[in-house]
Amino acid sequence: MRRYSLSYLMSRSFKGFSRNGLMSLASVLILTSCMLISGSFGLIIYNLYVNLHSLNELNEIVCMCNYDKLPDEQYAELQTRLTELPNVDSVEFTSREEALQLMREKYAQHPQLLDHFNEENNPFFEVYTITYSGSDQDATNLLFTLRNKNEFPEFRTVSDRIETANTLEKLKNTILWIFGGFMIVLVFISIVIIMNTVRMAIAARREEIEIMRYIGATGWFISFPFMMESFITGLISAVIAFGLQFLTYDYMIRLLTSDASTAGIITIIPFSQVWYWVALGFVVLGFITSYIGAKISLSKYIKV
Numbered sequence: 001m002r003r004y005s006l007s008y009l010m011s012r013s014f015k016g017f018s019r020n021g022l023m024s025l026a027s028v029l030i031l032t033s034c035m036l037i038s039g040s041f042g043l044i045i046y047n048l049y050v051n052l053h054s055l056n057e058l059n060e061i062v063c064m065c066n067y068d069k070l071p072d073e074q075y076a077e078l079q080t081r082l083t084e085l086p087n088v089d090s091v092e093f094t095s096r097e098e099a100l101q102l103m104r105e106k107y108a109q110h111p112q113l114l115d116h117f118n119e120e121n122n123p124f125f126e127v128y129t130i131t132y133s134g135s136d137q138d139a140t141n142l143l144f145t146l147r148n149k150n151e152f153p154e155f156r157t158v159s160d161r162i163e164t165a166n167t168l169e170k171l172k173n174t175i176l177w178i179f180g181g182f183m184i185v186l187v188f189i190s191i192v193i194i195m196n197t198v199r200m201a202i203a204a205r206r207e208e209i210e211i212m213r214y215i216g217a218t219g220w221f222i223s224f225p226f227m228m229e230s231f232i233t234g235l236i237s238a239v240i241a242f243g244l245q246f247l248t249y250d251y252m253i254r255l256l257t258s259d260a261s262t263a264g265i266i267t268i269i270p271f272s273q274v275w276y277w278v279a280l281g282f283v284v285l286g287f288i289t290s291y292i293g294a295k296i297s298l299s300k301y302i303k304v
Helices: 003-019 022-057 072-083 096-106 136-146 161-204 206-214 219-258 275-301
Strands: 060-065 088-094 127-132 155-160
Touching: 022 161, 022 219, 022 275, 060 136, 072 088, 072 127, 088 096, 127 136, 136 155, 161 219, 161 275, 219 275
Parallel strands: none
Antiparallel strands: 060 127, 060 155, 088 127
16 A cells, blocks of 8 residues: 555544544443453452462461460470471461560551550460471361360361462452453443444445445455544553553552551552553453454445
């Protein structure tokens, strides 16, 4: 194609995009919403995966003692018994005083949360953190032993990372199903909006199209501006969605890291580590959706 022909077609594409006004705006808004929701779900799922992976790597069992305080010698004896169990690598004991101090250090920026606690009014328990090795079956056997009240009546509760990981896994799967449903609906709506935008553009330029056909213009030459209008819609939507995604994700990070109930508990991936995947996903989604919508309309109304 000659240079002036390409510049002519590109100029026609931008003019067509601006001429369609409200329909172009509706296409951008719907497609931007689709990208923003898909990006948000994707980031949530990825953060859940990272936290789930971290939990699976921590082969730890936490044994919380009964509230009635025991003599120090019994705690030492209990630690020795735990160390001698099969597949136990290490046992770390944390007293209730140490637990309270650790929480004060952890939430140093929010001291008011723990001001009313002291040595006499301490809500924490003595805890043994057991690190183990072996297979999942070995971990199950160890849990069964620790939860046996006849062998270890000193323990109030025994919890492990596997249970927490299973809960996160179920949450991740639920979000995936919700994400899939939203995506199908929003992509369908985006395609329909783009189809209608292209259809209205074709109707507005029907006479011009007939003249181009009469003088021998190829179907590709006629359809190129309409296809480019759709791609412009997809690209603008991707840029807007990326900016909004950055702002919302940055806000959520600041909100979660400033909240005393979640700070330090969950791992949040910085946007700087995933921005290129988000940008690439938005651009690909924008172009694919725009292409499908434009292709359907062009095949139906121009017969190219």
